[in-house]
Amino acid sequence: MPGEQGRPMSATDGPVFFHVDEMPWPDESTTNAPRELVEEAKRKGARRKFLARGEGGFHSQYSVFPPGYTVPPHSHDHDEMIVLLAGSCSLLGDGPTLVAQDSMVLRGGHEYGFTAGPEGMTFLTIRTAPAETRLA
Secondary structure (H helix, E strand, C coil): CCCCCCCCCCCCCCCCCCCHHHCCCCCHHHCCCCHHHHHHHHHHCCEEEEEEECHHHCEEEEEEECCCCEEEEEEECCCEEEEEEEEEEEECCCCCEEECCCEEEECCCCCEEEEEEEEEEEEEEEECCCCCEEEC
C-alpha cells in the first residue's frame, strides 16, 4: 500500500513516510560505523535513527547529540548535506558555528569533525547513497 512507513519504494510507488517519534533507536552495534565511534556515542548519549534507506534514491538519518559531544575528524565516501534542526555545533579547526536552520554540504572525501554546542544539537543528514565512514 502506498504511503506505508519505511517500505521500499520503486519509481512507480507513492510516498514513504518516516514518523520519527514512532521509529525505534537502532542497535548501532549492527551498523558498519567504526566501532570506536559507536562505543563513544553510546557512552555519551549521542544517537540516531535511520530514515530513508534508499527510498527515492535517498539515505537519511535523524540524530540527537548531547551538549559538548565531539565527532572526531572523519570523512565519508559520498557527499552529504547536514541540516541543523535545533541547537548548534562548531566545526573543528577554524570552521564556523552553525545554529538551528543552518546547513552545510560536505563533498565525499572531505575531512571534518564538530562539537555540539551548549544545548546539544538535533540534525538531519541526507545523502544520495549509503556512505562509509573513515576516521582521520
